[in-house]
Amino acid sequence: MEIQRFFDHWQLRENPFQAEEARNDSVYARTMESTVSHPDFEKIYGQPTVPSTSIVLGEKGSGKTAMRLMMERRIEAHNAAHENDRVWMVRYDDLNRFLDQLAHALTPGDPQAGLEQIRLADHQDAILSLAVTELVDQLLSDSKDRLIRSQRKKVRKLSRELRLDLAVLALLYDDPRHGERQPRWQRLKRVLGVGRLVSRQGHSVFVLGLAAIGLISGGLWYFSEAIRWEWQMLAVLGIGGFFGFGATWLSRFFKNGLRARKVCRELRTIARNPRFFADGLWDLPGGHGVESLLPEKGDQDKRYQATKRFLQIVNGLGYGSLIVFVDRLDEPVMVNSDGERMRKLVWPLLNNKFLQQEGFGAKMLLPLELAPLLERADSDFKQQARLDKQNMINPLRWTGSTLYDLCTSRFRNCQKGDAERIGQLSELFQDEVDERDLVDALDQMHQPRDAFKFLYAVIQRHCQNTTGESGSHKIPKLTLDYVRQEQSERVMNLYRRR
Numbered sequence: 001m002e003i004q005r006f007f008d009h010w011q012l013r014e015n016p017f018q019a020e021e022a023r024n025d026s027v028y029a030r031t032m033e034s035t036v037s038h039p040d041f042e043k044i045y046g047q048p049t050v051p052s053t054s055i056v057l058g059e060k061g062s063g064k065t066a067m068r069l070m071m072e073r074r075i076e077a078h079n080a081a082h083e084n085d086r087v088w089m090v091r092y093d094d095l096n097r098f099l100d101q102l103a104h105a106l107t108p109g110d111p112q113a114g115l116e117q118i119r120l121a122d123h124q125d126a127i128l129s130l131a132v133t134e135l136v137d138q139l140l141s142d143s144k145d146r147l148i149r150s151q152r153k154k155v156r157k158l159s160r161e162l163r164l165d166l167a168v169l170a171l172l173y174d175d176p177r178h179g180e181r182q183p184r185w186q187r188l189k190r191v192l193g194v195g196r197l198v199s200r201q202g203h204s205v206f207v208l209g210l211a212a213i214g215l216i217s218g219g220l221w222y223f224s225e226a227i228r229w230e231w232q233m234l235a236v237l238g239i240g241g242f243f244g245f246g247a248t249w250l251s252r253f254f255k256n257g258l259r260a261r262k263v264c265r266e267l268r269t270i271a272r273n274p275r276f277f278a279d280g281l282w283d284l285p286g287g288h289g290v291e292s293l294l295p296e297k298g299d300q301d302k303r304y305q306a307t308k309r310f311l312q313i314v315n316g317l318g319y320g321s322l323i324v325f326v327d328r329l330d331e332p333v334m335v336n337s338d339g340e341r342m343r344k345l346v347w348p349l350l351n352n353k354f355l356q357q358e359g360f361g362a363k364m365l366l367p368l369e370l371a372p373l374l375e376r377a378d379s380d381f382k383q384q385a386r387l388d389k390q391n392m393i394n395p396l397r398w399t400g401s402t403l404y405d406l407c408t409s410r411f412r413n414c415q416k417g418d419a420e421r422i423g424q425l426s427e428l429f430q431d432e433v434d435e436r437d438l439v440d441a442l443d444q445m446h447q448p449r450d451a452f453k454f455l456y457a458v459i460q461r462h463c464q465n466t467t468g469e470s471g472s473h474k475i476p477k478l479t480l481d482y483v484r485q486e487q488s489e490r491v492m493n494l495y496r497r498r
Helices: 003-009 026-031 041-045 064-081 096-106 111-117 120-140 146-157 160-173 181-192 200-223 228-266 274-283 301-315 339-349 370-376 379-385 400-414 435-443 448-464 477-497
Strands: 054-058 086-092 319-326 360-367
Touching (some): 003 448, 026 064, 026 400, 041 054, 054 370, 064 086, 086 120, 096 111, 111 339, 120 146, 120 160, 120 181, 120 301, 120 339, 146 181, 160 181, 160 274, 181 274, 228 274, 301 319, 339 360, 339 370, 400 435, 400 448, 435 448, 435 477, 448 477
Parallel strands (some): 054 360, 319 360
């Protein structure tokens, strides 16, 4: 029997058990709100208006990314219903770009060595870059979306201090994937209504113009026989202005250049051009406390200050909190699912001061390979991480009953609109198979991905062993038992290799 014929009999519009990756799971994307969630989901999700940190350790395929997608959907629904108490989301789940830049800055010849030197500050810079870049994208967007248009209006009503803070944060952390930074920076200054009237280049032309006036006037004064005092006055004013404004220009030029080089060296996970950065510093008013946000070597507090300023800015736009989703830390090329490399990458993030910032929450969905390393960690690390305060789930477990409900829900959601919904998944099987048999079999699969593989393998084996003319669309117990043994051995072998 063809599998499609089996699906047609049960009036399925798509295979409910085909997807293995939540990001590419069309069934899950369509039915996220109605699908069965993990029993610990509400504990992990918490309250969006009072953000908290959660740390989840689970096997590959245990549903960590699916859980993140559901939390994101929940927050989007919350934001749609609460215009003045929304949550700003940052998805810290694609670290390749940041790790490549870190390796380029530290160890160009040995990319793996960069993991040895990664700091909490590097992670904070990357997270701030994602948050600030998305905000700048929205402020500069030509979209007619009501929310984005509202944010552009609100940002102009922020205090000048906060608008200048946003300009400094953009100069530090705005990192668009496409387009040139200079035009983007000029547009942002106009949107924020900040910046100097005269640029560094304009100041340079002015200073050189004063020098030219002084020299020409001096020459005319020296060679002219009449009205000598007028040329004398212009010469004195020109030369005096040249030295006065020129000294200011030189001082600011060298000061900004020195600061730009220091800052660009310190921002190790973000590509920064010192010349562009120095020009940007020139564009900002000298009286604003730019230094309070510029990161310095060995100064961790500047990142906390930058996060606090970002929260103050988005508070004025209707966002009461910031939640960071940390996921897929085993996938970067430099890490490649290696447990020790994951440890080097993740350990700096496990810092109680960072995870417990006011108005800040982190949802950390980590690979289970880190669990034994956490248990063996020294007392100093455990004191710094304070995992007892981080709402930790270790490990993320699924029972056979929960997987049974999940698979039943997916099957129903894949049936066509006018189809008669099955009551339970056991209806796909002959009478000799009861609900308990399926629950016990799914319990041996441990997690959604392997449960889906198991059920798809059962359907596939039944179709292979059944002729199309027989009309037998219910699966016998013999097929279930055979595939159960086969798949449970596969799962056990996976666990042994890990």
